[in-house]
Amino acid sequence: MSERVFQTGHGRVFLQVSGANPNSSMVYQGMARLGSFAKAEGEVSRVQIPSRLAYDRFEDIDVVSGESSLPTTSMIARFGLTNPILSAVCPMHIQAHYGKCGNPQDQNGGWEKILAYEKARFTNRSGDEQTALDEAGRATILLTGDITARMLWEIDQMALAETCAAQIDKEVVDVTIDDYISCGECGYESEGENRIFAVTVGYTTGSPGLPAELIVSLDGGLTCEQYDIDTLAADEDPSAVALVGGVNVVVPSADSLSLHYVDLDDLDTWQEVAAGFIAGGGPNDIHSHSSTQSWLVGNSGIIYSMANPADGVTVIHNAVLTAQNLIAVHGSDSRNIVAVGAAGVILFSSNGGATWAAITSPTVQIINTIWMRTRFYWMIGDAGGRMYFTTDGGVTWTEKVFGLSGQGEVHGIAFSHHPDSPFGFMTATDGAMGYVFRSLDGGSTWYQLPDTAAATPANIHLNAIDAGISGNFCVAGGLRAGTDGILMIGS
Template sequence: MPTATDLALTGQSRVFFAPNLAGPSTQPAYKGRARSQGLTWSNGALTPVRIPSAARYDEFDLATIIQGQQDLPQLPIMFRYPRTLSELLSLFRTRCPIDLEIHWGKCERPDDYLNGWFKDGKIIMIDSAFPLDYSTDDLGTFDGDGQAAPNETVNFTGTDLYELVALQPALQAGDEITDPIIAVSVCDSISCGSCGVPSDGCEKVFALTSGVTGSPGLPLEIIFTANKGLTYSQTNITSAALGAVGQDMACVGSNLMVITDGDEHHYADLDDIINGVEVWVLVNTGYVAAGTPNAIFSLSRDKTWIAADAGYIYFSSDITSSVTPQTAGDITAEDLNDIHGNGSIIVAVGDNNTVLISESEGAAWSSITGPSVGNALTAVEVISELVWFVGDDQGDLFFTENGGISWTQLEFAGDGDAVAIADIEFVNRRVGYMAHGTRILRTWNGGHDWVLEPQNTTFTMPANTVINSIGVCKSEANLYFAGGANAADGVLIKGAPTNVS
């Protein structure tokens, strides 16, 4: 039951935003003369559909409900009107969207962007908020009794609204995991229950073990949960050879796809895995011996790319059938370690500073100069056509805001140390997670700042020797599942809010 200390007070909120959208070169700024007014957001009007009653004339039974389109969230921001040029009016005149943040705290400094909220507060996030209406209070008076400090207000309408809170990491599935976890994926979508079990979009999580080589070898395993980590189960990838090494995994349509070092991939139906009746199928048609697969990116059921050794990039429009090389060592012979995309832009990165890009969903590929001369690039995340993040095997993080024409190194606490950045995963344009050695870091401003998890030092990160992969839920910014190892054992870590009121 909530107590008085759980209740938000209006005096404990502060406004932050930047004149542009948040991103790796833009940090939201504190607005000391501003206050947030009331949020409004409609899920759409309900329209009843009725049929004549079989029991009484002139009566009608409710047959179903049609829900209209969800509206966009709205938030008015009020400023004290200045004697100098109005920042709010200047912003309004641009007609450009901004990213709004309303920070809530209690005991820390309100103007401390990174640390003023997480111990006893939260952040309200409004993405791409457009300034739609500008107004002021009365700006003059006829007598002394009318003297006042006028305010100015802009009504902002954004594209999304959510909250951000501090997370607590905890070990998961300890009894089920015996081998290192090499990949984690959240394969779920929001469902109200009309087409199956209700879900908030974050319930079904799958983790792939790396496997154990040598004689006799052990089968590759999938560790999974259908209830966001309340319980876990295990299944073997029966189509993979004993001793096969797992490389990566992805959700592809209704299937889970796994690649191994055997120049092949395997797939099974996601729901069948959860129900314990799956049939694993091996596909090796199209793979080349020199091009051992390393990483998967799937844009949709019929658009999946695989980065591989020796400069190979495979494409599949149907993972149940085959793959086709789109590059075959002709652009580069370097091993490719990761691949990601957004829209028509697909980017693969690899050894010796290799960056390959397609601007046509793989129809054509070219090589561009990478950001880390002489080093292996180990992770890539494509946020938009122009904004990408790349990590290397030295623990350095880079970004581009012009589609790879130029690169900037982005410093974060503990960067470098010759420890590879293993994974970068964004929930949306602003919130992302990064695996660096034994550590997990989070950003909520589009990658400008990366903060070590757990941010609240009351909590501790479970013991591990490496984090290999992070799985995020696209419908929840306050959740991650991270897989790795603790010496020879595997670890699966869940980061989630400590309480929900």
């Protein structure tokens, strides 16, 4: 089979004038094209020292990379009744869709490759001659908008596949991808999506029972290793997993009323820490922003902060605003955090957890998942199978309808690279099976993966999902059949 080559005629332009977010629609631009693009990665300069062997000679000992630039392109469009080149004032999301046999106007299904410009701004606007003096001067008018964007994304179609079945014989409770791009200078090489961590439940069947496990992949899910969390009893299950500060894998457990952590360089030696946890406030989820800033939410409306897993936690909300069980927590930065849980409860902090406020909720169902895109844009999914978003920090809410709305549960929401990324993933069930959904427009629309003709691997439900940095990679985990777990890779 010959290599696939795209031509300019295979490309079509789509635009979200208000940027990639759940409240902004992607619109097909039938009278526009994109010009050439550029992104300088920085000039490389030599670092030299005087030669040890001869005068007036020098040795290269290193190189220094110069400053990279933001991606640039241009939009060229015919002047008509609607002219975003002239009217757009806010950062936009622009996509060039490439395909051959699909419907070029089908935003989610008609493409084979996408080049996307996130947070794009017009930096200069120009146009052809505006009027004619005679018949010879008749012509269509072309407008040109020079564009600078925050990021240039290359988006591919994705398939779904089960992985590491031999190592995962128990239900997966939570998953996380925590990695960084490294070219091997310090002994570690990765494109930023190699390190995957998952936790499974334990077994009480048999004597003795089997403890919960940490599943680790260092090659993007191609292979996995399993490690007993031996500080958890067989009847104690993990609640969540997070890599804190790039050093410690932290596993809170509501059953044990404690957290369990292990050094990334010694995954066999676990420590249990119960300091700071209070009766009835077993932890259900953790969100870590940095090595010294993590938050855990628990039963009975308890919220904890954690500066160092070895030192335990500190109570920062003790059922003052609610005594409902808190199920999930997420933050857009070090100050803005949202906690959600039973009976639709939503709590918000704008000062790193020092104080909290109750937010009017759009649902009375258990809220299973929260993704905080920005200080004002949040997305939640509930046990009634519905997803909602707010654009004003929880003052008002709008339901975001997708293919399985109201049929089962929404279990997880995650976006790629940074919180307000255009590219996200979601897990939801129809009451009988779990599915993975993808968004290409900041949560405005969602469609079911895979992009290929293959089916979703069989499962009962998918409890959790996390996204890689590329926009083309995700990991989901849950229950496959009986008591067997499943780890699913989207790529």
